[in-house]
Amino acid sequence: MLDALRSPRLLRVEVLAGLVVALAMIPEALSFSVLAGVDPRVGLFTSFTMAICASVLGGRPGMVSGAAGATALVIAPLVASHGMEYLIATVLLAGVLQLVLGVAGLGRLMRFIPRSVMVGFVNALCVLIFVAQVPHLVGKGWAVYALAAGGIALLVLLPRVTRAVPAPLVTIVLLAALVAVGGLDVPVLADEGALPDSLPGLVWPDVPLTLATFETIAPYALAVALVGLMESLMTAKLVDDITDTRSDKTREALGQGGANIVTGLFGGMGGCAMIGQTMVNVKEAGARTRISSFMTGIWLLVLVVGLGETVGRIPMVALAAVMVVVAVTTFDWHSVRPATLRRMPRSETAVMVVTVAVVVATENLAIGVIVGVLVAMMLFARRVAHLAEVTRTLSADGGVATYRVTGELFFASSNDLYTQFEYAADPPRVVIDLTASHVWDASTVAALDAVQTKYAGRGVDVEIIGLNEPSRAMHERLTGQLP
Numbered sequence: 071m072l073d074a075l076r077s078p079r080l081l082r083v084e085v086l087a088g089l090v091v092a093l094a095m096i097p098e099a100l101s102f103s104v105l106a107g108v109d110p111r112v113g114l115f116t117s118f119t120m121a122i123c124a125s126v127l128g129g130r131p132g133m134v135s136g137a138a139g140a141t142a143l144v145i146a147p148l149v150a151s152h153g154m155e156y157l158i159a160t161v162l163l164a165g166v167l168q169l170v171l172g173v174a175g176l177g178r179l180m181r182f183i184p185r186s187v188m189v190g191f192v193n194a195l196c197v198l199i200f201v202a203q204v205p206h207l208v209g210k211g212w213a214v215y216a217l218a219a220g221g222i223a224l225l226v227l228l229p230r231v232t233r234a235v236p237a238p239l240v241t242i243v244l245l246a247a248l249v250a251v252g253g254l255d256v257p258v259l260a261d262e263g264a265l266p267d268s269l270p271g272l273v274w275p276d277v278p279l280t281l282a283t284f285e286t287i288a289p290y291a292l293a294v295a296l297v298g299l300m301e302s303l304m305t306a307k308l309v310d311d312i313t314d315t316r317s318d319k320t321r322e323a324l325g326q327g328g329a330n331i332v333t334g335l336f337g338g339m340g341g342c343a344m345i346g347q348t349m350v351n352v353k354e355a356g357a358r359t360r361i362s363s364f365m366t367g368i369w370l371l372v373l374v375v376g377l378g379e380t381v382g383r384i385p386m387v388a389l390a391a392v393m394v395v396v397a398v399t400t401f402d403w404h405s406v407r408p409a410t411l412r413r414m415p416r417s418e419t420a421v422m423v424v425t426v427a428v429v430v431a432t433e434n435l436a437i438g439v440i441v442g443v444l445v446a447m448m449l450f451a452r453r454v455a456h457l458a459e460v461t462r463t464l465s466a467d468g469g470v471a472t473y474r475v476t477g478e479l480f481f482a483s484s485n486d487l488y489t490q491f492e493y494a495a496d497p498p499r500v501v502i503d504l505t506a507s508h509v510w511d512a513s514t515v516a517a518l519d520a521v522q523t524k525y526a527g528r529g530v531d532v533e534i535i536g537l538n539e540p541s542r543a544m545h546e547r548l549t550g551q552l553p
Contacts, residue, residue: 071131071359083236087355088365090238090392091134091347092373095121095366096381097389098344099137100263101202106142106339107149108157110263113137114374115270116338121367123332124343125360128325129177129318130306134347134363135329140301140436141340144293148286154337156287159275161334163291168299168327177319180303186418187442189405190425191304194438196401197430199346199393206257206390213254214387217245221391225354236355238392245388259389260382265374273337294330297436298342302326304439305343309352345435349396417449451482458483458507460490464497471496476506481513488520498530505536515548 074080095117103113117136124135149157207218221241228237249256277283306317330340351357351366373381404410411419424445429438458477464470473491477483491500502521509515522532537545 071361074359074361081361082234083355084357084359084361085365086236086239087351087357087362088367089369090236090242090355091351091362091366092369093242093381093384094238094350094389094392095134095136095344095347095370096265096374097259097262097386098139098346102137102139102142103263103339105139106146108154108339111266111270112154112337112339114266114370115336116333116341117344118367118370119270119333119336119338120329120341121363121370123329124325125363125367126325127321127328128302129321129323130309130343131315131317131360132313132348132352132358132362133302133306133309133317133322133343134351134366135302135326135341136344136347137339137341138298138301138344140297140434141294141342143434144297145290145339148290152286155275155277156283157339158273158334158337159277159283160287160291160294161330161338161340162275163287164294164298164340165327165330165332165334167291167295168330169324170327171295171299172320172323172327175320176299177303177321177323180307180319183304183307183439183443184418184421184446186421187425187439187446188304188307189402190422190442191429191435191439192308192400192402193405193422194426194429195345195435196397197426198433198435199400200397201430203390203393203397206386207394210257210387211255214256217248217254217256217385217387218391218394221245221388222395225391225395233356238350238354241391242384242388245391246384249385250383254385257386258382259384259386262386265378265382267375267378269371269375270336270338272335274335294340295327297434298326298330298340299323300436300439301345302343304435305345305348308345309348312352313358346393346396349400350392353399354392354396417446417453421446421449454478454483458487460487462492469497470499470501472501472503474503474506478510479504479507479514479517480510484514484517487514487517488524491521491524493524493528493530496525496530500525500530500532502532502534503536504534504541507536507541508538509541509544512544512548512552515545516552518545519549519552 074084099113099117100110103110120135145157145160148160207214224241225237228240302322303319306319306322310317326342333340351362421442425438425442428441429435458475458479461474463472518534525532
């Protein structure tokens with residue numbers, strides 16, 4: 071960030087990137103306000119406070135936060151049944167829960183999300199972004215089609231000529247000028263909802279501080295906290311990959327919690343990282359620091375409060391063209407090429423497809439990621455359940471049967487271990503060699519105890535050898551203690 075502040079060129083990129091993202095954020099914030107059932111101004115002020123606070127407190131430079139569709143879906147039933155006061159209380163509690171989850175190290179769990187889920191997450195995001203632009207482009211007349219085609223061409227070609235000014239900003243300004251000069255009758259931003267003309271003020275929820283209130287808001291607050299953190303951390307990981315940098319996921323979780331608390335104190339609806347706007351910021355505008363996301367909030371406030379009438383004349387087709395290009399360029403086309411699908415394990419492809427399908431069906435990225443991870447876990451457990459192999463050999467005199475166990479032994483792979491011994495045919499002495507395996511859990515110890523008990527009933531002596539130190543420690547601690 072200090073490098074950008076010292077360099078006029080880098081600073082210009084960051085400041086203009088914030089302007090582009092702010093313009094792209096306005097229609098989304100208005101749409102999510104309608105989805106949540108709150109005043110459109112609530113969504114805009116939420117995006118302002120989230121962008122400012124998350125840029126300062128969060129752990130991922132360049133990532134943009136604001137009022138998001140995932141959280142809007144969660145809070146809509148609460149707003150309909152209990153109103154804005156309970157919503158504000160919910161957002162405050164959600165922020166506190168995010169702080170607790172951040173301190174507990176939830177961000178570190180990101181390492182357990184498989185690559186196939188991440189690819190599905192990105193592809194589903196692109197599908198949702200593209201589909202969301204269709205109503206702004208289809209059935210609006212020939213002028214919209216022509217402007218969309220020209221805007222997309224400009225977005226694709228201008229970066230090949232110069233990157234001094236972000237192509238999305240040039241496109242928005244140029245299309246707005248064409249509409250104004252030509253007097254074209256096309257949908258504009260003001261048609262999406264009224265823009266505010268004053269600043270937000272501090273509020274405190276007017277709700278009774280009782281157990282009944284907590285029971286009402288707690289489920290919604292937990293859902294907002296989990297959905298918001300999941301979407302934010304996934305977005306942070308995506309930006310990490312794009313920029314080849316690392317971010318502090320724990321700090322990001324804490325930053326999102328702090329941003330939601332501030333948002334609640336200003337009467338906001340709560341939010342999280344906005345993936346589409348983040349892609350505009352990082353990929354299309356080339357921003358890399360906190361300056362861009364901070365300026366997004368500043369520009370958003372200036373545009374909707376100070377320049378609301380002018381901003382309201384921006385044609386929706388200009389903003390839709392920007393988001394269409396973002397969707398197409400962010401989509402992982404390599405993942406769906408026939409050559410890639412032939413090489414990729416079927417289970418990996420299945421996880422990606424399930425993630426995309428669930429996200430598109432529910433329009434909720436968090437649900438899709440959860441389902442994708444669960445499917446990946448089930449397929450992985452099914453695959454590794456048969457990795458443990460047992461081979462039997464007899465000594466030269468036939469007096470000792472040795473069973474060599476190869477592979478990792480845990481609840482999935484050791485469940486059928488009991489059945490792989492020839493109890494009736496074995497001699498008086500049996501050796502179980504675990505040199506090439508590892509005991510991971512109590513289920514395996516219980517399985518080994520069951521084998522020994524079965525042999526003991528036949529008067530056969532069983533010796534277990536080859537345990538490595540961690541396996542030996544677990545076996546000695548638990549053997550004979552499990553039912």
